[in-house]
Amino acid sequence: MDENENLQTIMGLIMNGGNAKGAAFEAIQAAKTGDFVTAEAKLKEADKALSEAHNSQTDLLSDEANGKHTEISLLMVHGQDHIMNAITFRDLAGEIVALYKQLAAK
Structure with missing residues (x-):
């Protein structure tokens, strides 16, 4: 992978x-506002x-x-960090959406 391809992948x-x-x-x-159709659509967008x-x-x-x-640069580490944080945040968002659904059903 050349430097330009590497940079494109990282970005x-x-x-x-x-x-x-x-x-x-x-x-x-x-x-949070009770719009669960949008919430589910946004979770799918995140996925x-x-x-x-x-x-x-x-x-x-x-x-x-x-x-x-592949050369490991600070930019590569930053990109991988973004992905790992996004995965964690997506997982938590799914749980929070489910919790709001439960609260709305009561």
């Missing part, structure tokens, strides 16, 4: 991580962004397994 991780976290936050906000990020990670791992080593 994709950062962008998709940010998009996923943002959509998950919007899901919580929608659930789509995380799936795209996961595909980029898989490409990096496949390259590494095939002997094509």
Whole structure:
């Protein structure tokens, strides 16, 4: 993977991580107002962004397994950190949306 491809992959991780976290936050906000249709749509949007990020990670791992080593930079670490935080935030958002649904049903 050349330097330009590496940078594009890293920026994709950062962008998709940010998009996923943002959509998950919007899901919580929608659930807070009782708009569970929007909340579920936003959770699916977050899942789509995380799936795209996961595909980029898989490409990096496949390259590494095939002997094509990727330079580990601070930017790469930052991108991976974005993804891990987005995954955690998405998981928690799903739980919070479910909790708001339970509260609304009572």
